[in-house]
Amino acid sequence: MSNIQIRNLTFGYDLQGINLFEETDVTIDSSWKLGLVGRNGRGKTTFLKLLLGQLPNKGRITYQESFRYFPQPIADKKQLTFTVLETMADFEQWQIEKELNLLKVDPDVLWRQFDTLSGGEQTKVLLALLFVDDVHFPLIDEPTNHLDIVGRQQVADYLKAKKQGFIVVSHDRLFIDEVVDHILSIERSQIVLYQGNFSVYEDQKKQRDAYELEQNEKLQKEIERLKQTAREKAAWSKEREGDKYGKSNQKGSGAIFDTGFIGARAARTMKRSKTIEHRLEGQIEEKEGLLKDIEQTELLRLKFEPTHHKRLIEVKNLQLSYDGSPLFKPINFQLNKGDRLAIIGPNGSGKSSLLAYLLGHFKGTATGEIVRPDRLTISLVRQNYEDNKGTLQAFAKEQQLDYQQLLMNLRQLGTDRFVFENRIEDMSMGQRKRIEMAKSLVTPAELFLWDEPLNYLDVFNQEQLEQVIQAENPTMVIIEHDEVFIERVATKKVILEKP
CATH class of the missing domain: 3.40.50.300 (P-loop containing nucleotide triphosphate hydrolases)
Structure with missing residues (x-):
């Protein structure tokens, strides 16, 4: 058992102009079966590539394991499947056949051309190769694509039976629910680690979101109150500015148009109001920085035009x-x-x-x-x-x-x-x-x-x-x-x- 430690990880693509990860800290136990979840474009595959050392970054990633990524790239898909696998890892034939049997795949596929296998067969063959290797830590990216319902269950059963840990990315809710014991969620402003499967994650996230939504509403009201106060102070300051131009002040210095006195007083008043404005702006900025970016989805529209045909x-x-x-x-x-x-x-x-x-x-x-x-x-x-x-x-x-x-x-x-x-x-x-x-x-x-x-x-x-x-x-x-x-x-x- 060992840990994968990530400290102060910062990374972003130049084209995007924003960071996907900003001074991120997380520790992953290599014995965990970890589900990596998050919205598309949030950086799940990028996270795996960072672990593989394929992308430059600021921060530190330390680990004792070396990683292997699924799906592995295939150089020549027209070769026999066994030949394709041989070029990618060292194994004995009986080892790969054992894994294929566990995945409910006829080992005869090894003697067929790789590009003649169905998408599901290719997925299972590459998964078998991944777990023949007991040296590298598996990083599994979207294994359920191209698998039918039976195939997904077979792969889920296969992963559940494995003793070793792995990180898996999948958008199939039932699949990820069955195979993982921890969830790492890449959210808008942070990475959050949950202990449990996808159902536990969903339940805890809903509770967190409900609490944060309540806090957001309080913050929004406080921000609006501060903004209103700032507007009133700005209007008052502008009104005082007018005192410098021809306003009478018969009670002040006794002069009808003592503009020097009025101007000095207005300047002091305006300075105080500007100080209050700046203080309010600072408070607003601080409050807005506390707002949580809860995942929210918008309602889609679909251009259905009902036919007159029944x-x-x-x-x-x-x-x-x-x-x-x-x-x-x-x-x-x-x-x-x-x-x-x-x-x-x-x-x-x-x-x-x-x-x-x-x-x-x-x-x-x-x-x-x-x-x-x-x-x-x-x-x-x-x-x-x-x-x-x-x-x-x-x-x-x-x-x-x-x-x-x-x-x-x-x-x-x-x-x-x-x-x-x-x-x-x-x-x-x-x-x-x-x-x-x-x-x-x-x-x-x-x-x-x-x-x-x-x-x-x-x-x-x-x-x-x-x-x-x-x-x-x-x-x-x-x-x-x-x-x-x-x-x-x-x-x-x-x-x-x-x-």
């Missing part, structure tokens, strides 16, 4: 195939106005192919029947959005979006304004996902098709999406592996079963 889609005995091999058993469903249909199934069962078929983009063969209106306006969130490039203004023009509305959606999703100046391809994955989501929200549509919308989005964004869906009641087809989200927003489900 039924948008009806599918009868539909089956999709590639090269004569069916992806799933025949399915039947109806999508009526206001329905929110969740497509459920394991990785490789044809969920995204079904979405492509509904869009008219499916490249395989289809049997069965589909009935839908000739014209239907659709808004899409894609799983792969790497073709979003360039400046936000050029992107909005290309996509025929209202630029100001796009920016407003991004702000409401928690994107900082300084990010707006960056090119999309230079942004973090969470920021790029917000752009894809904001695009869909601002696109007027009768039907919304969302393929894994929660990937890379933080918990606050997830709650925002739940709220806007429940408020607007749009007609939707959703593919998502987050069980909490599906239970809260879906009105019906279609389960895809492999033939």
Whole structure:
């Protein structure tokens, strides 16, 4: 058992002009299973890179362990999986096979080309490699992306059974709840350490926020009182200034226009009032510095345009195939106005192919029947959005979006304004996902098709999406592996079963 000690850590990116971490102190026990949480752009992946020594910083990070980051970069994905792993770490074949068995993966994947593995298989293979190594301390960044519900549970069980500690970043609430015993939360002005899982963190944070909100309200009232006093003193000072110009003072010196006496008295009075003003300004500044920056989310808007059609889609005995091999058993469903249909199934069962078929983009063969209106306006969130490039203004023009509305959606999703100046391809994955989501929200549509919308989005964004869906009641087809989200927003489900 040893500690990772961070002292006076300060770091910020030049493009942002602000520090993500400011004289941060924290001590992490290496035996902990630590969940690293926080809003997108708050610095979770940056924090891991700082531990890895990949970024220059002010401060001191001391540790006895050396770190290893997940997901590991792959130099050549066309090689055999075993060969890929061999180039990255030293291990015996039986060791990697043991880890794969624990992850419920057939060890035969080792003898397949790495780029032919599914996203879930690639994730599990790289996790197996991470834990074959008992020398390095694991830093695990978003392991649940591309994993279906069963896969997420398998990885959660795998991590829970591990004796060694690790740091894991994930936005899957159930997953992080199951696997961690401590939470490190990167908040606006501080890093806060919690003992317990995600549920404990949420409960304690709500209590802290409620207390801080009460203190904020008291401070705001005190600040407003001080500002009002300052305004009154400033007005009084200005009024005294007028005494120097022709005001009579028959009771003062006896002269009707004794401007010398009046001017001196006014100057003394004004000096006192200015001193009071400066003192009040100092008090206001001090009070404002005490205000806590509680995480608050804004309500999103979704441009749902209800259709006059009562039924948008009806599918009868539909089956999709590639090269004569069916992806799933025949399915039947109806999508009526206001329905929110969740497509459920394991990785490789044809969920995204079904979405492509509904869009008219499916490249395989289809049997069965589909009935839908000739014209239907659709808004899409894609799983792969790497073709979003360039400046936000050029992107909005290309996509025929209202630029100001796009920016407003991004702000409401928690994107900082300084990010707006960056090119999309230079942004973090969470920021790029917000752009894809904001695009869909601002696109007027009768039907919304969302393929894994929660990937890379933080918990606050997830709650925002739940709220806007429940408020607007749009007609939707959703593919998502987050069980909490599906239970809260879906009105019906279609389960895809492999033939």
